[in-house]
Amino acid sequence: MNAEVVLQVFLPYHQSPNFPRMLSILTIPKTSRYFAPFDPLIKNAQPLPRSYITQSISPSRDKSLRLLMDIAGMVQVALNDNVVHRGLLAFWSATMVELIESERAGKGVGEGLVKVLVEAFVGILETTKGGQDVNVSRPHTHSFTSADDLGGSIPSTHPPRSLHTLSRWTISCPPLSSPYPIFWCRAKSAYSHFVVPLERASGLGGWLRRKGLCATMQSQALEHYPAWRYGEVRICSCNASHCGCVIGRVSYHAVADYEQAEPTVSRLQVQPCIALSHTGLSSRNWSLPSLPVYLISGPTARRQRRPSLLVKCY
Amino acid sequence: MSSLAAQLQGIASIDASRLTSKTGAPSGKSYLFPPKTAASHDLDAIFSLAQSGYEELLELDPGLEEFEESLFSEHARRTDRMQLNEAENKELDIVLGRCLRRLGRWIGIMAGGKCIEWLVRRFRYVLSRSGRQRC
Numbered sequence: 001m002n003a004e005v006v007l008q009v010f011l012p013y014h015q016s017p018n019f020p021r022m023l024s025i026l027t028i029p030k031t032s033r034y035f036a037p038f039d040p041l042i043k044n045a046q047p048l049p050r051s052y053i054t055q056s057i058s059p060s061r062d063k064s065l066r067l068l069m070d071i072a073g074m075v076q077v078a079l080n081d082n083v084v085h086r087g088l089l090a091f092w093s094a095t096m097v098e099l100i101e102s103e104r105a106g107k108g109v110g111e112g113l114v115k116v117l118v119e120a121f122v123g124i125l126e127t128t129k130g131g132q133d134v135n136v137s138r139p140h141t142h143s144f145t146s147a148d149d150l151g152g153s154i155p156s157t158h159p160p161r162s163l164h165t166l167s168r169w170t171i172s173c174p175p176l177s178s179p180y181p182i183f184w185c186r187a188k189s190a191y192s193h194f195v196v197p198l199e200r201a202s203g204l205g206g207w208l209r210r211k212g213l214c215a216t217m218q219s220q221a222l223e224h225y226p227a228w229r230y231g232e233v234r235i236c237s238c239n240a241s242h243c244g245c246v247i248g249r250v251s252y253h254a255v256a257d258y259e260q261a262e263p264t265v266s267r268l269q270v271q272p273c274i275a276l277s278h279t280g281l282s283s284r285n286w287s288l289p290s291l292p293v294y295l296i297s298g299p300t301a302r303r304q305r306r307p308s309l310l311v312k313c314y
Numbered sequence: 315m316s317s318l319a320a321q322l323q324g325i326a327s328i329d330a331s332r333l334t335s336k337t338g339a340p341s342g343k344s345y346l347f348p349p350k351t352a353a354s355h356d357l358d359a360i361f362s363l364a365q366s367g368y369e370e371l372l373e374l375d376p377g378l379e380e381f382e383e384s385l386f387s388e389h390a391r392r393t394d395r396m397q398l399n400e401a402e403n404k405e406l407d408i409v410l411g412r413c414l415r416r417l418g419r420w421i422g423i424m425a426g427g428k429c430i431e432w433l434v435r436r437f438r439y440v441l442s443r444s445g446r447q448r449c
Binding site for chain 2 (some may be wrong): 022
């Protein structure tokens, strides 16, 4: 049905004026699963809070789960058509997380909900063309040749002997079995599901404390993207005769730049540091490119009069 | 009524009077304009608007080119859903759905709004199929 496609396309904009503008001219057939939640809103169409959508797709409201399956499948449909965009991902991630949270706070997450969500997640994870925005757990590979900054600036005595003569360096994120967070999400309310232990971001703590941004960082949520920037990295190298990998751990040891983008958002430019675990060597002297990180004050932080942190890397 | 007139009436779209009217839409349903303003814009004006939006979007998203012939061309300008059979209408709905999903990324900018306005006014995309048949 047309109205259903239109609603799916406009739902990511539920809080903008575009949504009521379209909703007000929609004709939703009575047989549609969207009729019950959205038809009553047509006469006096207004931007919708996400909680309304979450409640509408909740299994306790729609026992058939048809609406939930539609919303959960939105990203997969967009991926199939190669039309996925960040607005859609942000809406989808935030809605799914909010749904899980609300169900958990209520009667618990039911079997039907789990089945729908798992199917949706697995489908998305299996999609190879999703790109970094969709699936950060699929290895993103940054390759450096010996002519690039990394290869060219590593002191010849530092890398392990087996890697010394190799011509190509690759840094990749952990594989699918990684314990690190899977989905990237821009929604502020979603951050509690993307917790990375404090030690993963060691190096930022001191700077943040000096800025008064992070008095209680231990309890804060830290979102990261992509995973390898905070977690373990495999540094692999191959040539015609040999392949070798070492495991390194990423942290940040310097803040190269800082700006307050808006009252709740700070932007840092940080310098990554890769420590090779079995040698104790670190990359502090290597010319790794710095990475932008966004610190966003969350709603909890406002209540506590101090910012909680949501860190994003792009 | 003459035999010729009866035959002509038989093949005429039940929606023809509306399609050839000055405003092109009986209900004033419009995504961009309030009903009164929408009534003053005929389909030619909306088509020009859509063309400018579409060309702007092509710069941003070349993938939209696949919809040019079916939805944003002179040929599409003359498409009358009421003269299409059910299979053709279903096919058109599929193309419209894919186009709208592609436009989803650009809803926040005016060019996207212009294209959506065209889909709403020309193809009455916001109506259900049964709703279109009632027109």
